[in-house]
Amino acid sequence: MLKIFKIVKREFLTKVFTRGFIISTILGPVLMIAIILAPAYFITLGSDKPVRIGILDYTATFGEPLRTTFQDTLNTGERKFQFSDIDIRDYTMQTVNYLSLVETGEFKGIVVIPENVYESDSVLFMAKTVSDLELVQRLRNGISSIVRQQRLKLENLDPVKIGQLTRGISIYTIKVYEGTETARGFGEEYLTAMIFLVILYMTILIYGSSIMRSVIEEKSSRIIEILLSSCNSFQLMMGKLLGVGAVGLVQYVIWVTMGMGVFVIVTNTMPAIAESITFSTTALLFFVIFFIIGFFTFSTLYAAVGAMCSDMQDAQSVSIPVTLLIVLPFLISFMVIRDPASEISQILSLLPFFTPLIMFLRVLLIHPPGIEIFLSILINLLTIVGIIWITAKIYRVGILMYGKRATLPEILRWIKYR
Amino acid sequence: MDYLDVERITKSFDSFMAVNQASFKVPEGTIYGLLGPNGAGKTxxxxxxxxxxxxxxxxxxxxxxxxxxxxxxxIGYLPEERGLYSKMKLLPHLQFFGELHGLTASASKKIATEWLERFDLIEWSDKKVQDLSKGMQQKVQFIGIILHQPDLLIIDEPFSGLDPINTKFLKDILLEFKAQGKAIVLSTHLMDQAEKLCEGICLINKGEVIIAEDLASIKKKYGRNSVRLEYQGDAGFIHKIPGVKELDNYGNYMEIRLQEQADTDQILKAVANSRLKISKFEVAESSLNDIFIDLVGR
Known part of the structure; x- marks a missing residue:
C-alpha cells in the first residue's frame, strides 16, 4: 500500500508542476466557453457589413414593401439590407455583367420576382453562396409576408385586422422540481449542460490518453523492469491511475472553486445574470463524481492499450475502440439532451461507459430519482473493478513485451496466465 | 547461509521451453555468475x-x-532492459527509487547524495536524466538499485556498454559488496569476466542448466591442460607433436589443447627445437570458455 502511495506521489508531482497543467487549468474552461460561444459571436460579427441585394422585379411592386419589411440597422446606424432595383431591359441586355456583380460580391445575391408570383408561389434567389441559411430564411419570410398582404388586399381584406386575429401565442418554460417552480429558458439550460458535458468529455479523453502515453513512455524507456524489482505490476498500474486521477481531481476542484467564485461575484454584482445560471452545487458535485467514474473506466482501458503496444503509432490505432466508447456516448448525448426523460435515455444512463456523460446530463436537466443515480454509480463501480481486474492481467505481461504489438489471441492467453 | 536458493524452476511460453528445472544456490558473501549464450534463458x-x-x-x-x-x-535488481524517466531530475529520481525500496524520503535523499558524490555525478543532481550521457545513465541506474543497501544483488549484464574505467569502478564496488557479506548474482555472456569475478557458476544453454557448481571444482572436473603460445613463423608442424589434441590458431597466437596425461615438457622441447620465434610459452588450465564450448558442444 505504501509503495502505491510512492508511485502516486511521483505521478502526481511530475504532472502537476508542469506548464501544461497550469495552462490547461486556467485556459480549459475559458476555451470551452469560447468554443461554444464563438459561432454565435461570428454570426453577430458578420452583421457589421451591409448586405446588398439586387431586385429584379417583374411585377414592379415589391421595391417599397421590401425596404419597409427589412429595417435592420447595423451598429453604425446604416441599414443592413440595401436593395438596388435592377432595370429589366438592362438585365436582359447585360445578364453577364449582373451575374459577375454577384460573383465579385458586389451583390450578395439577386432576387428575381416573377410576374406570376401570386400564382406560382415562388421567387428566385441567385447568389454566389446559397448556404447562408439565415439570409435565405429572412428573404423567404419577408417576401412571403409581402405576398400574403398583397393577396389579402386583392381580396379586399384588411391585412392589419387579419394580422390581429391570427396572431400567435408565446410559450414560457417553467421547470418543476421538488415542488418549486423555476422560470427558465430552454436555451440557457441547454448551453450550461453543453459546457459541462464538453468539459467532462474532453477531460476524460485527455486524461485517459495521457495514461496510455505514460505507460508507453515507461515501456520504451525500459524503466518498467527496474520498477518491478521494488513493486509489483498491480501497484505500478494502480499508482499510475490514482496519481493521474488525483491530478485530474485537483484540476476539477480548481475549476469548481473558480466556478463558485464567479457565481458568488456575479450574484452580488449582477443578480439579473445570476438568475440565468442554471447549475447548482449538487450539479458540481456530480460533475466531479462522474469525472471520477469516467476517468477510472476509460483510463484503465487506455492503460491496457498502452501495455499491449510498444509505440505511440500502434497505440493510436489500438485505442480507437476505446476512444469510440467515449465518443459514442458524447454523440448520443445530443439526442438525450432533447428528451432526457425518455426510456432510452434512462436505460443508456445506467449502462457502463455511457453513465458518466448521459447520467450527468440527466442529473443536470431532469433530476432523476436518487435510486437511479445510485444504481448507475453502483453498476459503474462494479464495471471499474472488473476492468481493473482484467487490465491488471494484461498489464502484468504486456509491460514486459517489447517490439511487437500483441494479437488478440495472445492477449486472451495473457489473461489466462497464472 | 544461502541468500538465494533456486529449486527446479521451470517456465515455458506456450510450446517454447524457456527454462527447464533450473537449480542453484547463492551463499552470502559470494559473486555468482549465470552464464550462457544469448537466448539461453538467463533473463x-x-x-x-x-x-x-x-x-x-x-x-x-x-x-x-x-x-x-x-x-x-x-534485493536490488538491475535488468538487462533498463532505463530511467528521462524528464526527471537526477536526485529526485534516485530518491524515488530509494523510497520505492522502502526508504524514507529523507534517508533516500541522503544516501543518494552520498552515492552521487562517490560516482562523481554530484554536480548533475539538478539536471534532467535526458541531459546525461549514456554511461552516466548506467551509473545512475546502478545507484538506483543499491540505495536501500540490499543484501542480494541481481544484475543482468552489469558491464555491457561500460567503458574500461567504469567497468573497473563497478567491479571494485561489487567486490566491496562481496566483502560486506552481500550476495551478488550476475549474468553475462563474457566468460573471462565471470572467470575472474565469480565463486560459483551456473552454465545455462537452451533453457537447461548444464552445470551449477563453484568455479574451482568445475575447473578440476572439466578443465584440461592447455598451452598458450605466442610466436612468429610457420607453426604448421605443431599438430603433429604427440599429445596435442586440438589447436586454436590465430596466426601469432595459439591455444594448444592437450590430451589427458600429455607431457607439456615434450611440447616445449618440440617447439624450442623448431624454427619458430617464441615470445611466450604458457601452460594453462583450460578457460571457462573452453569448458563451456566443450560442454555445450558435446
Whole structure:
C-alpha cells in the first residue's frame, strides 16, 4: 500500500508542476466557453457589413414593401439590407455583367420576382453562396409576408385586422422540481449542460490518453523492469491511475472553486445574470463524481492499450475502440439532451461507459430519482473493478513485451496466465 | 547461509521451453555468475527470481524463506532492459527509487547524495536524466538499485556498454559488496569476466542448466591442460607433436589443447627445437570458455 502511495506521489508531482497543467487549468474552461460561444459571436460579427441585394422585379411592386419589411440597422446606424432595383431591359441586355456583380460580391445575391408570383408561389434567389441559411430564411419570410398582404388586399381584406386575429401565442418554460417552480429558458439550460458535458468529455479523453502515453513512455524507456524489482505490476498500474486521477481531481476542484467564485461575484454584482445560471452545487458535485467514474473506466482501458503496444503509432490505432466508447456516448448525448426523460435515455444512463456523460446530463436537466443515480454509480463501480481486474492481467505481461504489438489471441492467453 | 536458493524452476511460453528445472544456490558473501549464450534463458531465470514472471513449477527461497513482497526491499535488481524517466531530475529520481525500496524520503535523499558524490555525478543532481550521457545513465541506474543497501544483488549484464574505467569502478564496488557479506548474482555472456569475478557458476544453454557448481571444482572436473603460445613463423608442424589434441590458431597466437596425461615438457622441447620465434610459452588450465564450448558442444 505504501509503495502505491510512492508511485502516486511521483505521478502526481511530475504532472502537476508542469506548464501544461497550469495552462490547461486556467485556459480549459475559458476555451470551452469560447468554443461554444464563438459561432454565435461570428454570426453577430458578420452583421457589421451591409448586405446588398439586387431586385429584379417583374411585377414592379415589391421595391417599397421590401425596404419597409427589412429595417435592420447595423451598429453604425446604416441599414443592413440595401436593395438596388435592377432595370429589366438592362438585365436582359447585360445578364453577364449582373451575374459577375454577384460573383465579385458586389451583390450578395439577386432576387428575381416573377410576374406570376401570386400564382406560382415562388421567387428566385441567385447568389454566389446559397448556404447562408439565415439570409435565405429572412428573404423567404419577408417576401412571403409581402405576398400574403398583397393577396389579402386583392381580396379586399384588411391585412392589419387579419394580422390581429391570427396572431400567435408565446410559450414560457417553467421547470418543476421538488415542488418549486423555476422560470427558465430552454436555451440557457441547454448551453450550461453543453459546457459541462464538453468539459467532462474532453477531460476524460485527455486524461485517459495521457495514461496510455505514460505507460508507453515507461515501456520504451525500459524503466518498467527496474520498477518491478521494488513493486509489483498491480501497484505500478494502480499508482499510475490514482496519481493521474488525483491530478485530474485537483484540476476539477480548481475549476469548481473558480466556478463558485464567479457565481458568488456575479450574484452580488449582477443578480439579473445570476438568475440565468442554471447549475447548482449538487450539479458540481456530480460533475466531479462522474469525472471520477469516467476517468477510472476509460483510463484503465487506455492503460491496457498502452501495455499491449510498444509505440505511440500502434497505440493510436489500438485505442480507437476505446476512444469510440467515449465518443459514442458524447454523440448520443445530443439526442438525450432533447428528451432526457425518455426510456432510452434512462436505460443508456445506467449502462457502463455511457453513465458518466448521459447520467450527468440527466442529473443536470431532469433530476432523476436518487435510486437511479445510485444504481448507475453502483453498476459503474462494479464495471471499474472488473476492468481493473482484467487490465491488471494484461498489464502484468504486456509491460514486459517489447517490439511487437500483441494479437488478440495472445492477449486472451495473457489473461489466462497464472 | 544461502541468500538465494533456486529449486527446479521451470517456465515455458506456450510450446517454447524457456527454462527447464533450473537449480542453484547463492551463499552470502559470494559473486555468482549465470552464464550462457544469448537466448539461453538467463533473463527469464532472473525475472522468475524477481517474481516478475511466475514459474510454472519449482521454488525460490530468499534468505531461507519463500518469497514475499517484503523481500524486494532486501534485493536490488538491475535488468538487462533498463532505463530511467528521462524528464526527471537526477536526485529526485534516485530518491524515488530509494523510497520505492522502502526508504524514507529523507534517508533516500541522503544516501543518494552520498552515492552521487562517490560516482562523481554530484554536480548533475539538478539536471534532467535526458541531459546525461549514456554511461552516466548506467551509473545512475546502478545507484538506483543499491540505495536501500540490499543484501542480494541481481544484475543482468552489469558491464555491457561500460567503458574500461567504469567497468573497473563497478567491479571494485561489487567486490566491496562481496566483502560486506552481500550476495551478488550476475549474468553475462563474457566468460573471462565471470572467470575472474565469480565463486560459483551456473552454465545455462537452451533453457537447461548444464552445470551449477563453484568455479574451482568445475575447473578440476572439466578443465584440461592447455598451452598458450605466442610466436612468429610457420607453426604448421605443431599438430603433429604427440599429445596435442586440438589447436586454436590465430596466426601469432595459439591455444594448444592437450590430451589427458600429455607431457607439456615434450611440447616445449618440440617447439624450442623448431624454427619458430617464441615470445611466450604458457601452460594453462583450460578457460571457462573452453569448458563451456566443450560442454555445450558435446
Amino acid at each position: 527469464t531465470t532472473m525475472r522468475m527470481i524477481m517474481n516478475i514472471i511466475i514459474p510454472d513449477s519449482g521454488k525460490i527461497i530468499f534468505f531461507g524463506e519463500s518469497f514475499n513482497e517484503s523481500h524486494k526491499n532486501r
